[in-house]
Each structure stands twice: as structure tokens, then as C-alpha cells.
Amino acid sequence: MAHVIFYEKPGCGGNSRQKQALSDSGHDVEARSLLAHPWTADELRAFFGERPVAEWFNRSHPKVKSGEIVPETFSAERALDLMLAEPLFVRRPLLQVGDRREIGWDEGVVARWIGLAGVGVGEGCPKGDAPHAPCPTPP
Numbered sequence: 001m002a003h004v005i006f007y008e009k010p011g012c013g014g015n016s017r018q019k020q021a022l023s024d025s026g027h028d029v030e031a032r033s034l035l036a037h038p039w040t041a042d043e044l045r046a047f048f049g050e051r052p053v054a055e056w057f058n059r060s061h062p063k064v065k066s067g068e069i070v071p072e073t074f075s076a077e078r079a080l081d082l083m084l085a086e087p088l089f090v091r092r093p094l095l096q097v098g099d100r101r102e103i104g105w106d107e108g109v110v111a112r113w114i115g116l117a118g119v120g121v122g123e124g125c126p127k128g129d130a131p132h133a134p135c136p137t138p139p
Helices: 013-024 041-045 076-085 107-113
Strands: 003-008 028-033 094-097 100-103
Touching: 003 013, 013 028, 041 076, 100 107
Parallel strands: 003 028
Antiparallel strands: 003 094, 094 100
16 A cells, blocks of 8 residues: 655644545555645645646635635746745645655545545535634644
8 A cells, every 4th residue: 555645734624534535545644734844836836737727726715715816817836926825725635655746635536546445535625615613723
């Protein structure tokens, strides 16, 4: 099985379910804080591959949901600047196994890449769009 470096927002319920799915599939999961990691533009950019810039964004971020930030209007450089300043704009999780890096939780991609025993975990917040208390943001 694989050793998966898993960049998460600590306390995020969705990320917790994703880590559990990886563990249940026999993978060794090394969780790291997306917020505490000292990102460089080159390091962060390596996770995005050939995806369009708009797909780099966390669609659950309040400023994206409200329309204040419109990912489709961002250049790669501008998006990276924003994400380095505020990592919560980055689509989660960031996954790394060896030299390969991926962004987001696409069960089909993960299953083909390293194997996944179960399905149905999903990428978004398990609380959905219903009003709720904000997820904890560590210091």
C-alpha cells in the first residue's frame, strides 16, 4: 500500500472522512496542515498539474460562495498569490504519493492511482450548504 502525504484543514470533517477512507484501504496516511505548511509558489503549483486555474479553488470558501472571489477570472499567478496569502482558498485535500501530486478528492482518480476500498466519501463539506457553525480554524 501507499504512503500518502495528506494536506488538510485540521478539524475539517470532510478531510477526516477522506483520511479514514485511505486508512481503511490499507494506506499509511501522514496528515499535514495545509494552513501551517510554509508553501512556496512552485511547491503549491506542482499539485495543480494541468488543471484549469478555476479548479484549484476551494468552492466552499465563503468568499467564493458569495461571489466576491470568482475563480474563473484568475490568472495562475494571481491565484497562487491569493492562495499563498490565504491557504483556505486551496481546494482540499492535497495528496502526494512519491513524486505524484493531486488536488481534491476524486474517488475515481484515487482508486485508479493507489487503490480505494470504499466509495461515497465525497469532496465537499459533510455539512453541505445548510447553515451551520463554521468549522474550526486552527491558529
